Amino acid sequence: MKLIVLVYHMLQQGNLRFGIQAYEVSPDRLQGPSGRYLSPEANAFHPFQMEPNQLMLRTSRVCMGCHEQFINDKGVPMCQTGMEYSDMNAPVTCQSCHMPKVSDSTDHSMLGGHSETMLKRAIVVSLKTKTEGNVIKTTVRLQNMLPHRFPTGVPFRNVYMKLTAYDKQDRLLFNNFKTFPPEAKDDPKAMFMYNLADETGKTVALPFSASEMLSDTRFKASELRELDYNIPSKNVAVIRAEVIYHLLTPEFVEKLGAGLTGDLTSPAVAGIAEVKF
Ligand code: HEC
Ligand code: HEC
Incomplete structure (x- = not known):
């Protein structure tokens, strides 16, 4: 075992390097995130000598060789x-959320979009309503709590905000999207995604073949958005806003669908708010 990272540089002699190739690997030295292993005597717990590299291993830099940017062979991010x-120059590290300290040790499970618990930290949803005549003027306030985009990571992660109104008997009176999975044309401002296209401008299902970016409507780091709606007030007993996260786009599932199950095809609720009348 001899892998450990000394520095990362994606640009070396003019060539972009991705993943592990962005890191320099020492043939004979091990490094750790703390200064604790300085003792020259190897022990049973750490049979190899270690040296500290806090600047690399205790900051976001350790993630950057792989997560700073990845572009496909047509140059599309x-x-x-x-x-x-x-x-945004955030002083908080990636590890503070993705490798939290739990009961004196570090959680290495690197939770992201597969974890509903993680998703629930991503966004704060609230509703403001005001009845005027026979409409309820409704504002959905959405605040990204993350220091990176929401959703982030691979292009097929996608999010939408579903706004519904029900009567006392739980009958649906209003829905901002007519279908499920949602179609952007119904309510484009409530879809938060990264749209990639082929050379003819057609949306691609599989991002690795994309040749251009059409639009990017995901939340920026810390971004706050407010979306306004007019909902007919007749018989409304509850208005509900849900922020729904999908690991894969419907096009992706359609293309590679056979065999995909669980959270790959079913959405997760990242945030919810309700007002009762
Ligand atoms: C040697 C390359 C490499 C390094 C270093 C690395 N990652 Fe990753 N990481 C990957 C790859 C590859 C994936 C899978 C593809 C993806 O989901 O983007 C991944 C996936 C993830 C995911 C998503 C997991 C999921 O549920 O799908 C999170 C979160 C993540 N990494 C965070 C981090 C953080 C934080 C660091 C730094 C402490 C880090 N990674 C360092 C390569 C790396
Ligand atoms: C304040 C907490 C927080 C910090 C700090 C943070 N993240 Fe995240 N990250 C999240 C949450 C919550 C999600 C899930 C929602 C999403 O995809 O945006 C996530 C998602 C991700 C994903 C996508 C996971 C997936 O399943 O696709 C990657 C990759 C990732 N983060 C990497 C990083 C890296 C690299 C850093 C540091 C530069 C970082 N994160 C800093 C909370 C955080």
Whole structure:
């Protein structure tokens, strides 16, 4: 075992390097995130000598060689979490959320979009309503709590805000999307996604073949958005806003659908708010 990272540089002699190739690997030295292993005597717990590298391993840099940016062979960015993040100079590290300290040890499970618990930290949803004549003027306030985009990571992650109104008997009176999965044409401002296209301008299901970016409507780091709706007030007993997260786009599922199950095809609720009348 001899892998450990010393520095990362994606640009080396003019060539972009991705993933592990962005890191320099030492043939004979091990490094750790704390200064604790300085003792020259190897022990049973750490049979190899270690040296500290806090600047690399205790900061976001350790993630950046792989997560700063990845572009496909046509130059289209596939994921850019690190660049989204450096935009705001956040003093908080990636590890503070993705490798939290729990009961004296560090959780290495690297939770992200597969974890509903993580998703629930991503966004704060609230509703403001005001009845005027026979409409309820409704504002949905959405605040991204993350120092990177929401959703971030691979291009097929996608989010939408579903706004519904029901009567006392739970009958649906209003829905901002007519179908499920939702279609952007019903309510484009409530869809938060990264749209990639082929050379003819047609949306691609599989991002690795994309040749251009059409639009990026995902939340920026810390972004606040307010969306306004007029809902007919007759018989309304409850108005509900839900922020729904999908790991894959419907097009992606259709293309590679056979065998996909669980959270790959069913959505998760990242945030919810309700007002009762
Ligand atoms: C050697 C490359 C490499 C390094 C270093 C690395 N990652 Fe990753 N990471 C990946 C790859 C590849 C994936 C899978 C593709 C994806 O989901 O983007 C991934 C996936 C993830 C995911 C998503 C997991 C899921 O549920 O799908 C999170 C969150 C993540 N990494 C966070 C981090 C953080 C935080 C760091 C730094 C402490 C880090 N990674 C360092 C390569 C790396
Ligand atoms: C304040 C907490 C927080 C910090 C700090 C943070 N993240 Fe995240 N990250 C999240 C949450 C919550 C999600 C799930 C929602 C989403 O995809 O945006 C997530 C999602 C991700 C994903 C996508 C996971 C997936 O399943 O696709 C990656 C990759 C990732 N983060 C990497 C990073 C990196 C790299 C950093 C540091 C530059 C970082 N994160 C900093 C909370 C955080």
